[in-house]
Amino acid sequence: MVAFKVMRFFLFIIILSAGLSARAQFQHERIRRITVFPLKVNNEMRDTAETVWWDAREHLTETRRFLIASKNFMQAKDVFQARGELNPADALILGRLLDADALVTTFVVERRLGMRVYETKNGFTLWSGDIDLHPAVPVSKQLPDAVKKLLYDFISSVPYQGFVIVDSLLGRPSYTEGDNLFFKADIGVGTQITVGDTTQLVSVRTDKLKPLFQGGATIDVYVEGKIISVDRQIITVQVTRKQQDYEIKANALVRVPDELRRFKEIYGMQESSDKNIGLESINNESDQLTAKEKEYKPLIVSLSWIGSFALLLLLAF
Numbered sequence: 001m002v003a004f005k006v007m008r009f010f011l012f013i014i015i016l017s018a019g020l021s022a023r024a025q026f027q028h029e030r031i032r033r034i035t036v037f038p039l040k041v042n043n044e045m046r047d048t049a050e051t052v053w054w055d056a057r058e059h060l061t062e063t064r065r066f067l068i069a070s071k072n073f074m075q076a077k078d079v080f081q082a083r084g085e086l087n088p089a090d091a092l093i094l095g096r097l098l099d100a101d102a103l104v105t106t107f108v109v110e111r112r113l114g115m116r117v118y119e120t121k122n123g124f125t126l127w128s129g130d131i132d133l134h135p136a137v138p139v140s141k142q143l144p145d146a147v148k149k150l151l152y153d154f155i156s157s158v159p160y161q162g163f164v165i166v167d168s169l170l171g172r173p174s175y176t177e178g179d180n181l182f183f184k185a186d187i188g189v190g191t192q193i194t195v196g197d198t199t200q201l202v203s204v205r206t207d208k209l210k211p212l213f214q215g216g217a218t219i220d221v222y223v224e225g226k227i228i229s230v231d232r233q234i235i236t237v238q239v240t241r242k243q244q245d246y247e248i249k250a251n252a253l254v255r256v257p258d259e260l261r262r263f264k265e266i267y268g269m270q271e272s273s274d275k276n277i278g279l280e281s282i283n284n285e286s287d288q289l290t291a292k293e294k295e296y297k298p299l300i301v302s303l304s305w306i307g308s309f310a311l312l313l314l315l316a317f
Contacts, residue, residue, distance in 0.1 A: 026122060026124075026205060026206050026212075027203065027204075027205050028119070028203075028204040028205060028217070029101070030160070030253055031066065031101045031102045031119075031126075031158065032067055032101055032163075033066075033067050033100050033101045034060060034067070034068050034069070034100060034101065034102045034103070035068070035069040035079075035095075035098045035103050035104070036053065036057055036060065036068060036104040036106075037074075037080075037082060037083045037103065037104065037105050037106070038050065038080065038081065038082040038083075039052060039053055039082060039143070039147075040082035041082070041107070041108045041139075042108075044140075045143070048144075049143065052143045052147050055144060055148070056104075056106070056148075059148055059151045059152070060151065060155075062189075062190060063155075063188035063190050063191070064233060065161070065162070065187075065188040069098055069100065073098075074098070077097055079097065083105045084105060085105065085107070085114070086105060086116070086118055088122065088123030091103055091119075091120060091123035091124075092121075092122065092123040094120070095119075095121075095123070096120070101119070101120060102117055102118065102119055103117070103118045103120060104116070105118075106147060106150075108133075108139060108143075111132065111133040111134075112130055112131070112132055112133065113130065113131045113133055113146050113147070113150070114129070114130045115128070115129045115130075115151070115154070116128050116129075117154055117213075119212070125211040125212075126211055126213050127154045127157050127211050127212075127213040127214055128214065129150045129154065129269070131146045131149065133146065149269065150269075152267035153267060153268055153269040154213070155263070156263045156264045156267040156268040157213035157214060157264075157268070158213060159213065159217055159219060159260070160202060160204070160253040160254055161188065161191070161254060161255060161259060161260065162185045162186050162187035162235075162254040162256075163185060163186060163250075163252065163253060163254055164184070164201065164250055164254060165185060165186050166250050167184055173248050173249055173250045173252075174239075174248040180238055181238070181239040181248075182236060182238055182239065183201075183225075183236075183237055183239070184234055184236050184237070185199070185234070185235050185237065185254040186233055186234060187233060187234075187235055187254060187256065187259075188233050189232065189233045191256075192259060192262060193227065193230060193235065193256050193259050195227050195228060195229065195230060196226060196227060197226070197227045197256050197258055197259070198225075198226060198256070198257060198258070199224070199226070199227055199237045199254060199255070199256050200222075200223065200254070200255045200257065201221070201222050201223035201248065201252045201253065201254060201255075202219050202220060202221050202253050202254075202255050203220045203222065204217050204219060204253065205217070205218050205220070219255075222242065222243045222246045222252075223241070223243070223248065224239070224240055224241040225237040225238050225239040225240050226238055226240060227256075
């Protein structure tokens with residue numbers, strides 16, 4: 001146990017040092033697989049917390065945008081336990097172990113409910129939220145609604161709604177008909193997205209220390225188009241503008257600005273700072289790495305290697 005703690009400490013220092021540098025030009029990849037850890041509460045609230053945990057998983061799967069790790073899977077990996085805030089080393093190692101894109105932890109400290117969402121490529125925070133619980137009402141009675149409110153606030157903060165898919169008949173993510181270019185995307189269910197809505201292909205990157213989904217993101221727009229058909233959760237988009245030489249690839253991030261604004265207005269807990277959602281111009285230079293990006297890109301690769309090596313070491317002990 002002592003050896004494990006010592007190793008974990010040194011691993012944290014290494015990952016934090018490399019991660020802070022790599023974050024200087026961190027390119028976000030879409031969130032698909034999420035692990036939600038049990039709520040960290042006192043013993044008197046454990047039964048309530050378990051029910052709320054199941055409800056939280058349901059809230060995240062409502063739109064079919066996310067795949068949530070099952071209880072059996074987490075138990076098989078021996079990680080089904082309540083957790084509070086994570087440091088980058090823990091987030092990175094748990095993400096590798098669980099093959100997750102994001103980790104969610106929820107905890108109660110006195111009468112304050114906190115929730116954190118971590119990405120698993122470098123272990124930093126994607127989103128962070130807290131709610132002060134009413135002093136005159138038992139905490140257990142407030143948990144269901146408070147956790148739901150935080151989860152919806154997180155979902156509303158994600159700056160994209162779907163991803164480009166490969167056409168099953170054509171075997172590629174985009175196709176042409178005459179002079180027109182088209183692509184298809186999965187945007188989940190339960191939206192108000194409709195024919196005619198403007199759609200964008202974007203990338204999300206950061207060079208800030210703020211949570212990525214809370215003011216830490218820079219959005220680059222590569223493609224704009226109009227939705228020409230909606231078939232359940234699959235949309236077909238006709239491209240109207242595209243960055244020169246940009247290639248549409250599977251899993252590219254898809255954003256529908258009107259739907260994003262609507263969801264933020266309904267479920268966002270704070271007034272959105274994204275007043276100009278959808279007004280960004282096509283980025284004509286984003287495919288050219290700057291000198292700084294070239295400098296830091298190898299660090300991200302190194303960090304990924306460190307995480308894999310660290311996981312092997314920890315499993316060995």
